[in-house]
Amino acid sequence: MHNNETDDFVLRDENQLSVDLIEAQYQLRANRGGIEGKSLLILLSGIELAGKGEAVQQLREWVDPRYLIVKADVPHLLTAEQPSWQPYANFIPKQGQMTLLFGNWYSDALTTALHISAPISEAQFQSYVDGMRAFEQDLCANHVHVIKIWIDLSWKALQKRLDKLDPSEQKWQQLHGLDWRSKAQYDNLQKIRQHFTDDWIVIDGENGTMRDQRFAQHILQALKTPLAEIMPAPITGHWQKAKIPEVLLKVPDDALDKTDYKAQLQELTKKVARAMRKDNRNIVIVFEGMDAAGKGGAIKRIVKKLDPREYEIHTIAAPEPHELSRPYLWRFWTKIPTHGGITIFDRSWYGRVLVERLEGFAKPHEWKRAYGEINRFEQNLTRHNTVLIKFWLAIDKDEQEKRFIARENTPHKRFKITDEDWRNRQKWEQYLQAAADMFAHTDTHAAPWHIVATNDKYIARLTILQKILDQLKAAQ
């Protein structure tokens, strides 16, 4: 914990402070993409009129303003509809940048606590805060250094400032629709914010010069903090390989007659369309599996009786440069559905623990940590009005080869097969192990894995449709 009382604070020469800040910014940029590469995310909240705006204005004059992004969003109420961080996902800075958020998940929590008619219980509020901290922890682990600064003001000082306020500037006094003349309300706000500010930097806003210097000095210190100091400790000890499920080692070969298939398919596709339409939650369906296991064909059947306006399909390929400079989950944060939408992922965030693990794009400490990060991400979804249905399509190595060759011999399917597919095939056993480890760590109650044998495409497709129906029903 940092605060005014405990740190040894010295007012510095402004020009020198400015030089140091700018140099630290340049170092931040120079580190981009390397092992020390990070961005800085500053969450700023505090009492109205405490001088948050002034502190930021002063900071902007000291730093190179090109590499400081300031975002101020309208407050959102925390709802069951979306994770608290979702409105801010687009603002997560890329490596080399620093971004300051006036509006942030904590100010939203504060607004929610102060404004909704039914009071939030202590337990509920604590669970909000726990979730936010877990999210920030995951940001830090993924090279986004988060610092949180509360600018405080005593009741007496606040009243004095209100007395002196120019009438033209009074709009800020009411930013959150609060009455800053009410002592009861001030006390209530102070009480609530104590529930989350114990890991914040708290700065007293009464003396402007001191406030602005403290603020800037804390940011300078954060800029200069090596990544190693903020990263969570890596998962150590012997890595326990999971046992590979039998179905992956010996994929069943049962087959279904085409006539039976057609009749059942007709029935099931209708049922699935109806069930998805009736469901008001967001529906996220994830497909993973070996190449040629039939992901595309399965997706086609899921959407068969839907209108293309009712769903989105994201085919996940290698990340682009602007995606690589942010946490690997970032590009999914911005693709998850809202307002009861249906989104299908043809490959997904699980790439982190599959291809990225096997190709070395994620280092061991990164992919080992990813299981927990993914579980928290998925829990954020399933706790916020989302049904998450995950499929692993299991295919036999021989059957895969047959399909590869068939694809190569079919003109309109040839595009589906590349040299990379043949190369991946050489890592068959490693992929099986990675899949097994993934099941062991991410098969959760709220978001279970469905392993589907696909040597027979017909059975596979019907199974997938039935499992979607079941999970939609079970999760209601």
Next chain:
Amino acid sequence: MHNNETDDFVLRDENQLSVDLIEAQYQLRANRGGIEGKSLLILLSGIELAGKGEAVQQLREWVDPRYLIVKADVPHLLTAEQPSWQPYANFIPKQGQMTLLFGNWYSDALTTALHISAPISEAQFQSYVDGMRAFEQDLCANHVHVIKIWIDLSWKALQKRLDKLDPSEQKWQQLHGLDWRSKAQYDNLQKIRQHFTDDWIVIDGENGTMRDQRFAQHILQALKTPLAEIMPAPITGHWQKAKIPEVLLKVPDDALDKTDYKAQLQELTKKVARAMRKDNRNIVIVFEGMDAAGKGGAIKRIVKKLDPREYEIHTIAAPEPHELSRPYLWRFWTKIPTHGGITIFDRSWYGRVLVERLEGFAKPHEWKRAYGEINRFEQNLTRHNTVLIKFWLAIDKDEQEKRFIARENTPHKRFKITDEDWRNRQKWEQYLQAAADMFAHTDTHAAPWHIVATNDKYIARLTILQKILDQLKAAQ
């Protein structure tokens, strides 16, 4: 004009059609970044139940679905608040991609015409359509090939489909809240859409097989159309250099006393803050000018009495890869303010006709065309609740050198000066010419240029503040 009656249509072998589509997609991707690089944007509208969804579903089966993005947004009413394309700016595909928009600016126009209580006059509707076509023309010129497809259905066929509709699928029948059983309303819709579909591909939706094939074949044709065929003709003839304004050649040296400056600055910064707060429109302020002309200092004074939550500053540097693969204006479309926001651009879209022109990043036919594109973009803003205030800061070449040297000798300003600044200085006369050409082509009534002499920073800052006040007042 294309339609069923005039083209010689042949039903093709599905597999061959699929191969051709996939190969055309791969060619599209192979061309990325080159002179033939383009993307394909498909605007799709039509009568309900005519089979738009089915046609897209079928298309998705024939193409490589990874490179087809389908977006369906809720309809927006056209308002005075934003240009009709703004809700879709994020969906403009990058080179190598094709994107299909179910909801688009035309369906919005149609919805608006059918739903708002006060009828839209023919002239008003025509002006909407003219604006949309101009925007599409600019997209095409910037490597986004736009095609528009209307899937039609006769009154009789529509009624037959309504009769046969499964009750669970009836939601689409009411997508635009229209009653498709009303002949009067059907006729009205057909009448309105005639105002914009004369440059559309019109496909009859009655026969599903024919419809899907026509649809796919048109898209195939568009994919294969060389860029040269859709590009507007380049501006030819002798390029008339504009006369360089006297103030740029001999920048006035009048100076102001610091005491006077401070008093006036205090007064003006307050007035500017008050005027911007009172103004409910979006305010966009653009700064261009030679290096060290004082853009940063001027911006600092504009926002002096504002809270950082009230404005955004965008410092425009070289575009990122994902920006380069879209029209050069794209990264500005997504940064313009809405809901009465204040946005300041430290350099802007004018880079197209300044640095990109002089460094060869934009070819002559590109920067020559850009003036018109920029004027249309700015008109889109100023006609939609936005005040656009543009400044060119003019500085003497000797004064610039003095400031460069002073910066190099001031530790906390050293970061502002790089080798590139010295290099740009060698192109001084070329920059003056480019600025002069820019004034000649983009100094419009709605968005005039303010050329401000900045040899004396004090006078410059006061002048800028005063000009903002004046333009806010004049444009009310």
